[in-house]
Amino acid sequence: MNLLLDGIAWILDPANWTGVGSIPERIAQHLAISATVLVISALIALPIGTLVGHTGRGKELVVTVSGGLRALPTLGLLTLLALWLGIGLQAPIIALVVLALPPLLAGAYSGLESVDRRTVDAARAMGMREGQIIGKVEVPLGMPIIVGGIRSATLQIIATATLAAYIADDGLGRFIFAGLKTRDYAEMLGGSILVILLALAIDGLFAIIQRLVVPAGVRATRTRELRSRPPRPRAVVGRPITEGNPE
Numbered sequence: 001m002n003l004l005l006d007g008i009a010w011i012l013d014p015a016n017w018t019g020v021g022s023i024p025e026r027i028a029q030h031l032a033i034s035a036t037v038l039v040i041s042a043l044i045a046l047p048i049g050t051l052v053g054h055t056g057r058g059k060e061l062v063v064t065v066s067g068g069l070r071a072l073p074t075l076g077l078l079t080l081l082a083l084w085l086g087i088g089l090q091a092p093i094i095a096l097v098v099l100a101l102p103p104l105l106a107g108a109y110s111g112l113e114s115v116d117r118r119t120v121d122a123a124r125a126m127g128m129r130e131g132q133i134i135g136k137v138e139v140p141l142g143m144p145i146i147v148g149g150i151r152s153a154t155l156q157i158i159a160t161a162t163l164a165a166y167i168a169d170d171g172l173g174r175f176i177f178a179g180l181k182t183r184d185y186a187e188m189l190g191g192s193i194l195v196i197l198l199a200l201a202i203d204g205l206f207a208i209i210q211r212l213v214v215p216a217g218v219r220a221t222r223t224r225e226l227r228s229r230p231p232r233p234r235a236v237v238g239r240p241i242t243e244g245n246p247e
Contacts (some may be wrong), residue, residue: 007189016190021174026191027198030171033164034157037093041100041153046146049108053142054134059109066102074099074160082167092164099160100153107149111142143213151206158199162191172198 010016016023052058074095081091115138123137139146162173175191178184 003185003189006186007193010186010190011193023194026170026172026174027194030158030161030173030195030198033089033092033096033161033171034154037096037100037157037161038150038154040093041097041104041157042150044097045101045104046108049105049149050112050134050139052105053109053112054130054138056113062105062109066105069098070102072098075163075166078163078166087167089164089168089170091167092161095163096157096160100157103149103152103156105149107146107152111145111149112138113142114145115141140215143215144210147206147210147213151203151210154206155199155203158202159195162195 011023048062052062077098078091078095081094085091085094112134119141120133120137123133128136161171162176164171165173165177172191172195175187175194179186179188179191
């Protein structure tokens with residue numbers, strides 16, 4: 001408990017909010033690294049996942065590759081890349097891209113697979129081309145699951161981006177590694193708390209986005225289904241009654 005209070009006190013110390021290497025600067029660096037990794041990963045994974053989800057082809061290969069990437073230890077991969085590429089952000093960015101690809105791939109192809117095939121067949125019967133079916137039917141309807149994959153990848157990136165400080169002097173991980181080196185556990189714990197708070201804030205933002213991207217027609221249909229759902233019979237003292245109806 002004392003260590004937790006020391007970590008909070010370190011965060012609230014005004015001296016840590018100004019100057020070079022301050023908390024705002026480290027947060028900005030952490031977000032910049034995370035955003036860069038997310039954009040690169042999305043440019044690779046989303047088109048592949050969308051194509052697999054639309055055609056149904058290559059899913060076994062994608063699942064196998066994703067499983068293999070998940071099994072790679074990020075710190076070990078980062079160390080190998082650092083020995084090859086040297087000090088800097090190149091190695092952390094590549095290692096984090098490898099980490100982010102599986103959830104993005106899974107979200108993309110699962111999102112398109114979740115679309116009712118009858119809806120796709122109807123769009124095709126109306127004369128829509130395959131590109132139009134993807135862009136106007138499958139992607140909008142599968143967007144909540146796609147955003148869920150992006151949300152999962154983003155949280156993993158933010159949590160693991162602390163390792164960037166292992167190779168480069170960037171991000172909130174710098175506080176953790178510096179505190180570990182100097183045995184300043186308040187700084188170490190304070191850096192960890194900042195990463196947790198940042199991840200929770202981003203997760204909350206994506207939770208809102210995930211709700212907003214549900215198509216209006218789907219929301220209306222769900223609402224009508226809930227309102228038109230028949231009352232459930234309940235048994236009270238051995239006698240069935242119907243919810244919402246007085247005896």
